[in-house]
Amino acid sequence: MREDRVIGAALALMGVGMVAYSMTIAAPFASSGDPGPAVVPTVLGVLLAGLGLLLALRKPVAEPEDPEDHTVPREDDQVVRIAAPTRIRQILLGVSFVAFVALFDILGFSLSAILFLLASMVLLGPANPAYFARAAALSVCVVLLVGFILNGLLDLSVPGVWIG
Amino acid sequence: MFELFLSSIANLLQIHILLLMALGVGVGLIFGALPGLSATMAVALMLPLTFAMDPNTGIAMLVGTYIGGVSGGLVAATLLRIPGTPSSIATTFDAYPLAQKGFPIKALATGMVASAVGGLLGLIVLVAFAPVIARYAIRFGPAEYTALTVAALMLVIVLSETDMVKGLISAVLGLSVATIGFAPIGGTARFTFGNIDLMAGISIIPFMVGLFAVSQLLRDGTSSGVAMRGSKHLRGAGIKLAEFTANIPNMLRSSAIGIAIGVLPGIGGSAANLVAYGAARSASKNPEEFGRGSVAGIYAPETANNASVGGALLPLLTLGIPGDGVTAIMIGGFTIHGLQPGPMLFQTNPALIAMIYAAFLLATLMLLVIQLGTIRLFPRVLMVPRHYLLPILALLMVIGVYVSEYRTFDLWLMIAFGVLGYGMERFRFPLGPAVLGFVLGSILETNFRRALMFAGGEWLTFVTRPISAVLLGAAVLFFAFSVWGLLRKRRTSVN
Numbered sequence: 071m072r073e074d075r076v077i078g079a080a081l082a083l084m085g086v087g088m089v090a091y092s093m094t095i096a097a098p099f100a101s102s103g104d105p106g107p108a109v110v111p112t113v114l115g116v117l118l119a120g121l122g123l124l125l126a127l128r129k130p131v132a133e134p135e136d137p138e139d140h141t142v143p144r145e146d147d148q149v150v151r152i153a154a155p156t157r158i159r160q161i162l163l164g165v166s167f168v169a170f171v172a173l174f175d176i177l178g179f180s181l182s183a184i185l186f187l188l189a190s191m192v193l194l195g196p197a198n199p200a201y202f203a204r205a206a207a208l209s210v211c212v213v214l215l216v217g218f219i220l221n222g223l224l225d226l227s228v229p230g231v232w233i234g
Numbered sequence: 235m236f237e238l239f240l241s242s243i244a245n246l247l248q249i250h251i252l253l254l255m256a257l258g259v260g261v262g263l264i265f266g267a268l269p270g271l272s273a274t275m276a277v278a279l280m281l282p283l284t285f286a287m288d289p290n291t292g293i294a295m296l297v298g299t300y301i302g303g304v305s306g307g308l309v310a311a312t313l314l315r316i317p318g319t320p321s322s323i324a325t326t327f328d329a330y331p332l333a334q335k336g337f338p339i340k341a342l343a344t345g346m347v348a349s350a351v352g353g354l355l356g357l358i359v360l361v362a363f364a365p366v367i368a369r370y371a372i373r374f375g376p377a378e379y380t381a382l383t384v385a386a387l388m389l390v391i392v393l394s395e396t397d398m399v400k401g402l403i404s405a406v407l408g409l410s411v412a413t414i415g416f417a418p419i420g421g422t423a424r425f426t427f428g429n430i431d432l433m434a435g436i437s438i439i440p441f442m443v444g445l446f447a448v449s450q451l452l453r454d455g456t457s458s459g460v461a462m463r464g465s466k467h468l469r470g471a472g473i474k475l476a477e478f479t480a481n482i483p484n485m486l487r488s489s490a491i492g493i494a495i496g497v498l499p500g501i502g503g504s505a506a507n508l509v510a511y512g513a514a515r516s517a518s519k520n521p522e523e524f525g526r527g528s529v530a531g532i533y534a535p536e537t538a539n540n541a542s543v544g545g546a547l548l549p550l551l552t553l554g555i556p557g558d559g560v561t562a563i564m565i566g567g568f569t570i571h572g573l574q575p576g577p578m579l580f581q582t583n584p585a586l587i588a589m590i591y592a593a594f595l596l597a598t599l600m601l602l603v604i605q606l607g608t609i610r611l612f613p614r615v616l617m618v619p620r621h622y623l624l625p626i627l628a629l630l631m632v633i634g635v636y637v638s639e640y641r642t643f644d645l646w647l648m649i650a651f652g653v654l655g656y657g658m659e660r661f662r663f664p665l666g667p668a669v670l671g672f673v674l675g676s677i678l679e680t681n682f683r684r685a686l687m688f689a690g691g692e693w694l695t696f697v698t699r700p701i702s703a704v705l706l707g708a709a710v711l712f713f714a715f716s717v718w719g720l721l722r723k724r725r726t727s728v729n
Contacts, residue, residue: 088410091425095424103687103689103690103691104687105686106683107417107419107420107422110678114409114410115410118406118407118410121399121402121406160455168649170632174636187625190625191625194455194620194621195619205622208622216629216630220633227640
């Protein structure tokens with residue numbers, strides 16, 4: 071596989087970088103017999119470089135095929151297939167998740183979580199006003215409940231919790 | 235001891251004690267199910283509640299919480315591929331695929347029964363061999379720990395599925411991540427690049443949640459998926475007697491692994507479940523079924539992680555040594571209730587020891603009853619529409635990781651490991667070896683360096699000490715046989 075060659079080369083470079091970095095690790099309190107803090111990272115760097123090279127240079131390995139699985143349920147069974155969101159929605163979902171983490175310290179738990187839940191539910195669900203209203207109500211309820219459990223019941227100290 | 239044990243069971247069979255134990259088991263289950271909330275936090279939360287109770291009731295409640303906390307990871311690992319605790323990481327490998335095929339009840343019930351069997355086997359060993367095993371455990375020095383972790387790391391080959399090179403790379407990546415931060419001896423900062431947040435190192439929660447749960451969310455959010463039909467009834471318990479009996483050797487082996495690893499302070503259930511899974515796969519006649527919903531792949535980790543509880547209680551009771559955070563808090567709880575764990579405990583207070591054993595037995599049975607009694611509720615999670623379920627899961631992951639250390643930086647690490655896990659799975663790098671490498675990384679380095687310091691830099695210490703030599707020999711043999719088997723298989727397939 072071409073990807074394996076690229077990944078293998080990148081890992082080999084990373085391994086070399088690890089070894090080079092490990093050589094700069096100081097051992098100010100090295101005592102008798104202690105190999106020091108650089109030895110394990112150095113060994114791991116060498117291993118990573120070696121394995122990366124092996125991955126990059128080896129003959130392509132045939133992808134294993136999934137054997138026929140008789141345990142997969144029939145059409146009328148309990149599972150239902152769901153279509154994937156569109157590419158733009160996938161990107162926006164990722165952005166909303168990263169934004170949630172970024173805003174967690176700034177806005178506090180409750181506000182950032184409500185915004186995240188609302189945005190992601192809207193992005194994943196059907197586009198109609200009734201659903202938007204349900205998503206908004208559910209977002210607020212879930213965040214208030216989780217906040218109350220965390221700070222009110224479990225006595226944790228999550229910042230920006232409205233009730234608890 | 236046996237008579238004391240029976241009388242302790244009779245003492246604990248009072249309605250108020252049973253209800254409080256059930257509360258402990260329930261709280262433990264909830265904490266275990268949510269990533270970030272752990273058995274340690276559950277026991278810490280319940281501890282103040284036991285102050286006013288008599289010792290029997292208080293300790294019974296703590297034991298129930300502990301056992302519930304260890305077992306709670308099963309549900310989220312099975313239904314959502316989110317390991318609530320490190321003890322349930324390997325459970326995701328087969329329980330989740332089985333649930334996705336439409337058999338969540340079977341996957342859950344198998345895990346629940348395996349947990350009970352593991353707990354009971356751990357208890358039997360605890361009752362029968364506590365002083366003997368404690369003496370064996372105390373003989374484990376740094377050289378033996380190093381050899382044991384090397385032997386456990388050899389299971390990477392088994393966890394590597396079909397591509398050993400990728401499995402080894404995955405393990406090296408896990409080991410490398412474990413080196414980030416202050417070195418375990420001497421405190422030299424490594425791979426921190428001046429970042430203060432990285433100096434404390436990377437804890438297992440963001441690593442585990444990112445690698446498994448966030449990557450799963452990324453996959454679910456970017457691909458077509460499956461969900462349960464709400465209109466259909468969930469059928470049967472799904473456990474076949476033939477499957478159970480066929481897995482008895484698997485459970486015995488996994489229990490032995492869980493107890494042996496649990497006995498050793500500092501390793502615990504997080505490694506036991508992975509090692510047991512690897513051993514089960516290695517011993518299986520159909521290893522290709524592992525990772526695709528194999529029942530044996532559920533029996534092994536769930537038996538091992540509960541058996542490790544019995545193992546962890548051994549050094550705690552006999553030597554007063556806590557193996558991990560949760561047993562350290564348990565020691566605090568025992569002390570508050572007038573029990574001083576240590577070598578003299580069996581002479582000075584055998585009645586309380588017997589009471590702990592009895593509480594362990596009742597809590598394990600109670601756990602099974604509670605889990606089986608509520609088993610049909612859990613799969614309904616899969617019937618929640620994806621547009622509601624995924625955002626709420628993401629929220630719980632974020633808050634779980636945050637409260638584990640109260641560091642926003644851990645959230646960024648979680649995302650980074652999520653992307654890494656997604657990429658690794660996409661390009662067929664197995665995740666199991668990475669987690670095993672991460673869990674064992676700091677244990678390996680600490681003991682490796684300590685062993686050399688004790689031996690004055692003499693590397694032969696690893697082969698001149700008998701236990702260490704046997705473990706290293708077994709590791710080398712296992713590695714050699716695995717490589718030989720792989721080469722032979724490849725040659726056969728080429729021909």
